[in-house]
Structures are given as structure tokens and as C-alpha cells.
Amino acid sequence: MKLKYLTILTFIFAQLIGCKGLPEYLFLPQSLKFDLTPFLFRVYSPAELATLSNADYNLNESGLITASKLSRYLSNWNNNRPAGVPGNLIVFQVQTSGGSGRYVFFDGKQVFAYPVPNLSELLADVRDDGVLAIDGVVPKGKKISDFFSIYGIDPALDYIVFASDTTSLANLSSATFAYYSLLYWGFPKERLAVLNGSIADLTVANSLFTTPSYTYANSNRAGNIKNLFRDHTVLQLTIGDLIHAVKNGNTNLEEVDPIPAEGFYIIDGRPNASYTGTVNSTASGSKYANCTTKTNSTFVSNTCVATYEGRVKSSVNLVPTDLYDGTTFQFKSFSQLQTYLSNTGYPANKQIYIYGEDATKGSLVWFVVHQILGKPTRLYEGGWKQFGALGLRSPTSGSSPSAISQPASYWRTDIATLSESNTPNADANVPNYQLDVSRQFIKSSNKLRTEDKSFLRGTASSGSGGGGGGAPSGGGGNACGG
Incomplete structure (x- = not known):
């Protein structure tokens, strides 16, 4: 490792010998016109x-x-901003249904605010991990770049707040997943926030100054996430990582993370009825309404139920409704949240694996454990929608086959070594999304993280299309210009 950096520095010094008159503010790799991205990245741990x-x-x-902190920021961002934050304040009012009719007051110079009814479309994607296509997971790099461009965000400078517009679980979990998505893509945690409470309620309580009118304003700049040189992709736990851990490393899966030296602890962040397998789990997507007439072959386009109900083996239940007030949707006190986690039997210092029904719902529990209680935590974005889909059944004539048709498939999850409280759902309620045999024996589910790491380190444009807020990546040619 030391030799690599010494080689880079030697090359830089050699290039600088003949270079004169370079502006002092230029970032060195840009002035030398070569791309050091692959060498400068830091990979962060949970x-x-x-x-x-x-x-x-x-x-x-x-x-x-x-609200008191956000109000302080909004009243005088220039003087009240957190130390080390040089950029703008940007507030997103998350509206998944309807709207409060109240808008955060902003100056349109250093402070901007946006009511966003489609945040899940902007900061989530339908993606294939190599085993099974799943919806509502962290978006591709191009989509993140587009997001920065649309709203004039420079990830190297700006501070972002996600705030529920009105009080609802959908708004709160959408806000926590948006936070997770940006953190995953390298946005520093010191410049990300979720507001405790909704804009509507905090306005009524006179805790937040808002206005009934809204005028759009944009900073007309955007930066490149690549230029942060940060790799946070460890936040995503793949199904391969999860299976490999539950089986204590006794798999032939490839591109899986090693089991943490400190051990791991699995938390099921679903309601208790889902954890115990007594209610049906909705399958992914919204295209179809009747499983008996379904002929589609992909898991992503239906509204049926998972192949079976149950939970991941050795997981404990942290009930999401215990973590927030059911009226205000503000998170419970720090001491209460500590108690709820402690009551699961969590042994200090173990790495925590969290899953919910899907990525958005799981992100709420992830946010509490990782971003409030400060525990080393990873999110299995596929959630039970993916895990519970990968069961084996032998359908009767005319009914839907399951995703898994080979008993020895590497990805079959309805077995005693991987899941508990298994209860098969009725054939007629399970969609037809049988996997090709080749997929059932593929050895890696790491396709998403591999793509994202390549995007971060690649020399191609991020696809941002925005203005010059971020530093451009270098090209080839003469390091001194010309």
C-alpha cells in the first residue's frame, strides 16, 4: 500500500517540475490532468x-x-451552519400523499427548499443483484447524479435535510431511505439530517416558521459524487452476505464479505405478526392484481405475496412502531430507543444486520440503530420480499411455480439452516417468477455493489448534466495543460 502511494507522489513530483503558473486553488489531480480516482478512494466501515x-x-x-435546530439554520445559515459545512442548506419536504400547504421559508441564495412528492422515484430503483430483480433499492449512480443536477446540489459542500411534510409512516420511512441512499453513495454523514417531526405539526406548534406560498429557486449548480473519493457501499448487505453469515461461512458463494471478527446480530425490523409469520408479506411491485391470471416471469411486477412467511434464522424482532410516537411520528427518546435495542438481547459491539419487508421500511429501523444509537449496522435492502420469495414449491397444474425449482439451489431460503417459522402461502397467491436454472446456481449476488463501485471509480462522466459546482475529473494529455 505504501509503495502505491509513493509511486503516485513520485509521478506527481515529476509532472510538476515543468509546470509553472498553475493557479493555487486548483486541485492537484485536475491541474495534472490525470485521474487518481481509483487510488484516492477510502473505503469506510459500518x-x-x-x-x-x-x-x-x-x-x-x-x-x-x-425543529429548534432547523429553525436556527433557516434563520441565519451563514452564521449558524455546523462547523466544516461550506455550502448551501437544502431541505426536502417529503410528500408521499397530499400536502400540508406549508413551506419552509428559504432565501434562494444559500438556503433552498423543495416539496417532493416522488422522492421514492428519484432516490430508489428497480435493480437486479444477479439472483433476483428487486424494486425500491438504492439507485444507480446515474440516478444519484441526476438528483444532484435537478436540485443544484454539490455533495462536496452542501448540507441536506429530509423532512416529512405531513405526519405519516410513509413520509418518515421515505425520508430515512433517502438519507440511507445518499449516505450509501458517499455523502458525508456530517452533512445529512432527518427532521424529527413533520413540517405540518411543527408549524402548528409554532416550532417552525413556514409560509403558505412557494416559489421555486435553484442554485443552478451540481457536483460529482465521484470527487468525494468515498466508498460507503459496505452499508448494503447482499443476500449472499446474509446467507454466508447465517451458515457460518459454510457456503461456496463468491464475492461475499467475511463474517465480522466481532460477530454479527440479525434484527428483523418488521411488525411482530410478520416476524412470527402470521400475516402475509406483499410481494414486490404494483402491476398486477390477480395472481391466478399472472404469466409474468419477473418478481418485480406483481402485488401478490411472498412464497412463504417466516423470518431469517437467529434473527430477533425490533418492532418499528415501538420506535416512534404513533401520533406525531417523532422518534422516541434516546434512552427509550436504547432500551428497545437492549431488550432484544443485543451484545455490545457486534455488527448488526437489519432487514424489513423492503428497503424503505427497513431503513427506518436501520436509521434508529445506525444513525441515532451509533451501532455498526448494515441494511439488507432486499428484505423479506426477496428472502421470502426464494422458496421451493411443487405447484399443482395451472398454479404458479415458485422462484426456486431446484432443491439444491444456492439461493433456496426456506430451509431450516436459513429460516424459521416457515409457512407456505397458497399457490394461487404466489406470482409466477420462476428463476432460470442458471440463476439458481449462480454464485454471486454482488452485482449491484460491483456496479456502484465501478461507477464511483470510473473515468466516465457521472451523467450529472449539472453546472460547475463540483471539480471536473481530469482527462489525459499534457499534465501542464495545452
Whole structure:
């Protein structure tokens, strides 16, 4: 490793010998016109990306912030911004249904706010991990770049707050997943926040100054996530990582992360009825309404139920509704959240694997454990929608086959070594999404993270299309220009 950096520095020094008159503000790789991206990236661990909240949420400057903190930021961002934040303040009012009719007051110079009814479309994607296509997972790099371009965000400078517009679980979980998506793509945790409470309720309580009218304004700039040189993709736990861990490393799967030296702890972040397998889990997507007439061959385009109900083996239940107030949708106190986690039997320092029904719903529990309680945590984005889909059944004539048709498939999950409380769902309610045999024996589910790592380190354009807020990546040619 030292030899690699010494080689880079030697090359830089050699290039600088003949270079004169370079502006002092130019970032060195840009002025030399070669791309050091693959060498400069830092890969972060789950512990490094965790945020331990203050017991008094009012004291937080990022992560979970309160109305008093946001009001202070909005009133005078230039003087009240957190230390080390040089850019703009950008607030997203998350509206999954309807709207409050109240808007955060902003100056359109250093502070911007956007009501967004389609945040899940902007910051989530339908993606194939190599085993099974799943919807609602972290978006591709191009989509993140487009997001920065649309809203004039420079990820190297700006501070972002996701706030529920009105009080609802859909808005809150959409906000936590948006936070997760940006953190996954390298946005520093010190410049990301979720507002505790909704714009509507906080306005009524006179805790937040808002206005009934909205005028669009944009900074007309955008930066490139690649130029942060940060790799946070470890936040995503693949199904291969999960299976490999549950089987104590006794698999022939490839591109899986090693089991943490400190051990792991699996948390099921679904309601207790889902954890115990007593209610049906909705399958992924919304295209179809009747499983008995389905002929599609992909898991992503139906509204039926998973192949079976149950839970991942050795998982414990952290019920999401325990973590927030059911009326205000504000998170419970720090001490209460600590107690709920402790009551699951969590042994200190183990790495935590969290899953929900899907990525968005799982992100709420992930946010509590990782970004409030500060525990080293990874999110299995596929959730039960993916895990519970990969069961084996022998359908009767005319009924839908399951995703898995080969008993020895590497990805079959309805076996005692991988799941508990297994209850098959009725054939007529399970969609037809049988996997090709080749997929049932593919050895890696790491396709998404491989794509994302390549995007971050690649020399191609991010696809941002935005203005010059971020530093451009270097090209080839003469390192001194010309």
C-alpha cells in the first residue's frame, strides 16, 4: 500500500517540475490532468459511518435534528451552519400523499427548499443483484447524479435535510431511505439530517416558521459524487452476505464479505405478526392484481405475496412502531430507543444486520440503530420480499411455480439452516417468477455493489448534466495543460 502511494507522489513530483503558473486553488489531480480516482478512494466501515446521537436531540447538528435546530439554520445559515459545512442548506419536504400547504421559508441564495412528492422515484430503483430483480433499492449512480443536477446540489459542500411534510409512516420511512441512499453513495454523514417531526405539526406548534406560498429557486449548480473519493457501499448487505453469515461461512458463494471478527446480530425490523409469520408479506411491485391470471416471469411486477412467511434464522424482532410516537411520528427518546435495542438481547459491539419487508421500511429501523444509537449496522435492502420469495414449491397444474425449482439451489431460503417459522402461502397467491436454472446456481449476488463501485471509480462522466459546482475529473494529455 505504501509503495502505491509513493509511486503516485513520485509521478506527481515529476509532472510538476515543468509546470509553472498553475493557479493555487486548483486541485492537484485536475491541474495534472490525470485521474487518481481509483487510488484516492477510502473505503469506510459500518462503524465509521455510524452516528451516535446526543441524548438531547436538540444538540444534534446532523443525523436526527429537531425543529429548534432547523429553525436556527433557516434563520441565519451563514452564521449558524455546523462547523466544516461550506455550502448551501437544502431541505426536502417529503410528500408521499397530499400536502400540508406549508413551506419552509428559504432565501434562494444559500438556503433552498423543495416539496417532493416522488422522492421514492428519484432516490430508489428497480435493480437486479444477479439472483433476483428487486424494486425500491438504492439507485444507480446515474440516478444519484441526476438528483444532484435537478436540485443544484454539490455533495462536496452542501448540507441536506429530509423532512416529512405531513405526519405519516410513509413520509418518515421515505425520508430515512433517502438519507440511507445518499449516505450509501458517499455523502458525508456530517452533512445529512432527518427532521424529527413533520413540517405540518411543527408549524402548528409554532416550532417552525413556514409560509403558505412557494416559489421555486435553484442554485443552478451540481457536483460529482465521484470527487468525494468515498466508498460507503459496505452499508448494503447482499443476500449472499446474509446467507454466508447465517451458515457460518459454510457456503461456496463468491464475492461475499467475511463474517465480522466481532460477530454479527440479525434484527428483523418488521411488525411482530410478520416476524412470527402470521400475516402475509406483499410481494414486490404494483402491476398486477390477480395472481391466478399472472404469466409474468419477473418478481418485480406483481402485488401478490411472498412464497412463504417466516423470518431469517437467529434473527430477533425490533418492532418499528415501538420506535416512534404513533401520533406525531417523532422518534422516541434516546434512552427509550436504547432500551428497545437492549431488550432484544443485543451484545455490545457486534455488527448488526437489519432487514424489513423492503428497503424503505427497513431503513427506518436501520436509521434508529445506525444513525441515532451509533451501532455498526448494515441494511439488507432486499428484505423479506426477496428472502421470502426464494422458496421451493411443487405447484399443482395451472398454479404458479415458485422462484426456486431446484432443491439444491444456492439461493433456496426456506430451509431450516436459513429460516424459521416457515409457512407456505397458497399457490394461487404466489406470482409466477420462476428463476432460470442458471440463476439458481449462480454464485454471486454482488452485482449491484460491483456496479456502484465501478461507477464511483470510473473515468466516465457521472451523467450529472449539472453546472460547475463540483471539480471536473481530469482527462489525459499534457499534465501542464495545452
